[in-house]
Amino acid sequence: MDSLNEQFGRIYDEYIEKIYRFVYLKVGSQDIAEDITSKVFTKGWESYRSTNQEARIKNFGAFLYKSARNAVIDHYRQKGRTNIVSTEVSTPIADPEVNAHEAALLGSDIGVVKNALFGLKKEYQDVIIWHYLEDMPINEVARLTGKSEGATRVMLHRGLKELRDKIQQV
Amino acid sequence: MEDLKLISQLKALKEIRPRENWVVFTKSKILSTEQIKATNIFSILASRFYIQNSKKLAYVFALLLFVVAGIFSFPGNAPVDNQAVIKKNVVALSNVVNDLAKQGKTDSVINGIKTNALELARNLNANPADPDVMKGVAVSLKTLANISGVDLSLDADIENLYQTVVKNQITDLEKSTLTDEQKVKLAEIKELYNNKKYAEALEKILLINSQK
Numbered sequence: 248m249d250s251l252n253e254q255f256g257r258i259y260d261e262y263i264e265k266i267y268r269f270v271y272l273k274v275g276s277q278d279i280a281e282d283i284t285s286k287v288f289t290k291g292w293e294s295y296r297s298t299n300q301e302a303r304i305k306n307f308g309a310f311l312y313k314s315a316r317n318a319v320i321d322h323y324r325q326k327g328r329t330n331i332v333s334t335e336v337s338t339p340i341a342d343p344e345v346n347a348h349e350a351a352l353l354g355s356d357i358g359v360v361k362n363a364l365f366g367l368k369k370e371y372q373d374v375i376i377w378h379y380l381e382d383m384p385i386n387e388v389a390r391l392t393g394k395s396e397g398a399t400r401v402m403l404h405r406g407l408k409e410l411r412d413k414i415q416q417v
Numbered sequence: 418m419e420d421l422k423l424i425s426q427l428k429a430l431k432e433i434r435p436r437e438n439w440v441v442f443t444k445s446k447i448l449s450t451e452q453i454k455a456t457n458i459f460s461i462l463a464s465r466f467y468i469q470n471s472k473k474l475a476y477v478f479a480l481l482l483f484v485v486a487g488i489f490s491f492p493g494n495a496p497v498d499n500q501a502v503i504k505k506n507v508v509a510l511s512n513v514v515n516d517l518a519k520q521g522k523t524d525s526v527i528n529g530i531k532t533n534a535l536e537l538a539r540n541l542n543a544n545p546a547d548p549d550v551m552k553g554v555a556v557s558l559k560t561l562a563n564i565s566g567v568d569l570s571l572d573a574d575i576e577n578l579y580q581t582v583v584k585n586q587i588t589d590l591e592k593s594t595l596t597d598e599q600k601v602k603l604a605e606i607k608e609l610y611n612n613k614k615y616a617e618a619l620e621k622i623l624l625i626n627s628q629k
Contacts, residue, residue, distance in 0.1 A: 277436075
């Protein structure tokens with residue numbers, strides 16, 4: 248049987264990019280995204296190895312996403328930026344350590360989408376990222392948000408509309 | 418904008434990925450917590466560094482310690498997977514330190530090393546470590562010297578650490594099977610050591626190690 252390290256190593260490999268991307272799109276900074284993602288996985292590892300096999304969290308991806316979402320909320324609380332969501336299109340965040348690839352993104356249509364996504368309400372960000380970026384089915388998104396599938400579809404629809412509006416204002 | 422086009426652009430955001438170095442380092446750090454904790458010398462130094470320096474610099478030093486601690490944890494017959502992780506982390510250390518060098522932050526890193534170098538040298542002398550541990554320290558010293566452009570062996574605080582590492586590596590080379598050319602180089606290294614030219618000696622040692 249695989250050791251706990253090997254088991255968690257596979258979970259890490261499967262989710263590290265997804266969780267980083269989720270966090271990055273919500274905080275807009277490579278440094279902060281790395282810091283938060285690292286904490287999410289450290290907490291995940293502590294949780295994984297401290298529970299017995301029967302109780303071990305089955306859907307660990309959902310656990311990581313929830314943990315990441317809470318960590319981002321904590322980050323904004325600490326920074327006193329809980330009211331960052333604006334009705335205006337967000338100004339692109341200047342990240343001094345943005346890598347070359349992301350620098351290219353910022354100047355493209357996709358960069359515009361990224362900045363518009365950053366300016367959405369966090370509930371809309373979550374469902375759009377999970378469903379459209381990470382191809383998560385509606386029922387899983389609903390489970391993560393704690394809402395019904397119907398309500399989740401409505402959120403997706405509204406979120407997409409708001410995103411489109413923001414892009415058109417650019 | 419049509420929904421389909423918007424969704425297609427959203428999917429393109431999948432191209433956003435974390436830095437490979439960071440991914441490798443973070444995984445190793447998380448899964449090796451116990452190993453690092455078990456290596457007293459390094460954990461003491463790491464905790465001091467965390468207190469004294471900014472988080473980013475602490476990250477570099479923790480990485481350096483991880484490389485050393487990692488090697489320390491798998492002496493001699495390290496499984497292939499672990500050796501690969503260690504190798505990746507040596508590369509990651511070099512890359513991260515180089516990133517900091519571009520930002521002009523190496524002075525702080527070196528100051529952190531200096532603060533702990535005497536104690537590290539003392540501990541290594543008192544508890545002779547596996548030659549592979551010394552190789553880890555040697556590579557790290559060389560990396561820092563390269564990116565700082567300073568001969569760290571001339572620094573009074575770091576000189577003892579250099580001396581300890583070079584002496585240990587000479588002893589290790591004496592026990593190894595060397596080619597005639599390497600034997601000549603080893604003689605040169607000993608001369609450099611006797612003349613207290615530790616940085617030059619280390620350069621040649623690393624060269625021989627890379628050919629072994």
